[in-house]
Amino acid sequence: METKPDTLPDAHGHFGTYGGMFVPETLMAALTELADEYGRAKKDDRFQSELEGLLREYCGRPTPLYFAERWTEKLAGPKIYLKREDLLHTGAHKINNALGQILLAKRLGKSRIIAETGAGQHGVATATVAARFGMECVIYMGAVDMERQHLNVVRMQLLGADVRAVTAGQATLKEAVNEAMRDWVTNVRNTHYILGSALGSHPYPMMVRDFHRVIGREARAQILEREERLPDALVACVGGGSNAIGLFHPFLGDEGVRMIGVEAGGHGIKEGEHAARFQGGKLGVLQGTKTYLLADEDGQIQLTHSVSAGLDYAAVGPEHAWLRDQGRVEYTYATDDEALAAFKELCEVEGIIPALETAHGLAHMRKLAPEMGADQIVIVNLSGRGDKDVEQAAKYLLGEEEA
Numbered sequence: 177m178e179t180k181p182d183t184l185p186d187a188h189g190h191f192g193t194y195g196g197m198f199v200p201e202t203l204m205a206a207l208t209e210l211a212d213e214y215g216r217a218k219k220d221d222r223f224q225s226e227l228e229g230l231l232r233e234y235c236g237r238p239t240p241l242y243f244a245e246r247w248t249e250k251l252a253g254p255k256i257y258l259k260r261e262d263l264l265h266t267g268a269h270k271i272n273n274a275l276g277q278i279l280l281a282k283r284l285g286k287s288r289i290i291a292e293t294g295a296g297q298h299g300v301a302t303a304t305v306a307a308r309f310g311m312e313c314v315i316y317m318g319a320v321d322m323e324r325q326h327l328n329v330v331r332m333q334l335l336g337a338d339v340r341a342v343t344a345g346q347a348t349l350k351e352a353v354n355e356a357m358r359d360w361v362t363n364v365r366n367t368h369y370i371l372g373s374a375l376g377s378h379p380y381p382m383m384v385r386d387f388h389r390v391i392g393r394e395a396r397a398q399i400l401e402r403e404e405r406l407p408d409a410l411v412a413c414v415g416g417g418s419n420a421i422g423l424f425h426p427f428l429g430d431e432g433v434r435m436i437g438v439e440a441g442g443h444g445i446k447e448g449e450h451a452a453r454f455q456g457g458k459l460g461v462l463q464g465t466k467t468y469l470l471a472d473e474d475g476q477i478q479l480t481h482s483v484s485a486g487l488d489y490a491a492v493g494p495e496h497a498w499l500r501d502q503g504r505v506e507y508t509y510a511t512d513d514e515a516l517a518a519f520k521e522l523c524e525v526e527g528i529i530p531a532l533e534t535a536h537g538l539a540h541m542r543k544l545a546p547e548m549g550a551d552q553i554v555i556v557n558l559s560g561r562g563d564k565d566v567e568q569a570a571k572y573l574l575g576e577e578e579a
């Protein structure tokens with residue numbers, strides 16, 4: 177008998193051969209403390225009701241499940257529903273996790289919060305909850321990302337966070353994670369590290385997933401109420417994989433529901449030109465976890481590229497690697513150009529400006545539509561809004577029109 181997908185990870189954070197705790201000895205005590213406290217918090221009604229109350233009143237949950245009527249008509253395939261995580265406070269799903277983790281930090285008696293950020297969305301979510309709970313906050317961000325996502329840098333600073341530029345290597349998310357881990361090792365006594373995706377050492381992939389499961393729980397109840405049946409497919413973009421696993425997880429036991437994760441295909445699947453770990457990636461260890469990653473023959477991490485900073489990372493969450501092996505979730509990719517075209521279409525047809533990360537999921541929806549019938553239903557996770565991306569998108573889309 178194979179392991180049921182929704183019973184993992186095991187006590188040491190393994191999803192089959194993936195996951196685990198590949199960290200320096202100095203962090204083991206902190207990670208064990210975190211895992212133990214999370215185990216207690218999970219079963220504590222007071223913790224759960226405080227979290228639910230804040231998700232409702234501070235963040236704006238439940239988010240709507242919106243029937244995209246005009247887009248459905250335009251694509252002439254299945255009925256398309258959008259799970260509107262873009263309407264959450266701070267504009268993306270990330271606050272579900274940031275809020276859960278800061279409540280844990282409070283339980284652990286920590287007074288200082290650190291985080292890494294790529295697109296800046298996780299940094300903004302973290303700076304937001306740190307302000308809300310009166311905690312000191314340091315955000316590590318690649319210098320290249322700081323330039324691409326200047327608006328989010330200003331937002332974090334307004335929220336009182338100290339945003340530190342990381343200039344090492346490619347100066348993007350991977351290097352920012354290294355700096356955050358270095359800080360944590362040094363300051364672990366008073367500091368909690370709010371990791372931003374379903375990545376890193378145990379217990380993070382499990383904990384981050386659990387904090388985002390609310391997306392799938394709501395979507396499941398909402399579609400049952402609206403259509404009186406489950407959807408035929410779920411689609412979500414996959415960076416580290418947190419918004420995707422949050423939507424997928426509560427449906428894993430529903431055999432009729434197909435699930436598709438969409439990675440960043442960048443300029444196409446050529447070395448250094450994309451961030452699609454399941455296309456040419458291999459098994460390895462990066463930043464605390466064993467998973468699929470983009471590395472060369474010697475195991476050196478390769479350069480990655482995506483138009484969306486939030487998908488531009490060399491490793492994928494370990495649970496996704498496992499779900500792929502099981503054949504339970506399919507993984508594909510969308511290129512920069514496909515994502516930009518989908519971005520533009522959603523703006524024009526539905527009056528919704530999506531995040532460029534999200535646009536990768538939307539791009540796949542456009543490919544999927546012709547294969548499906550009008551009596552079928554798809555839910556796409558609208559993981560975030562695109563206000564942060566308008567300059568970037570304008571540069572590409574207007575440039576394209578001039579050419």
Ligand SMILES: *Cc1c(COP(=O)(O)O)cnc(C)c1O
Nearest residue numbers: 297415416417418419533559560
């Ligand atoms: C960060 C981000 C992503 C990618 O992260 P996951 O952990 O894969 O969800 C996707 N969409 C938006 C809007 C984001 O901010």
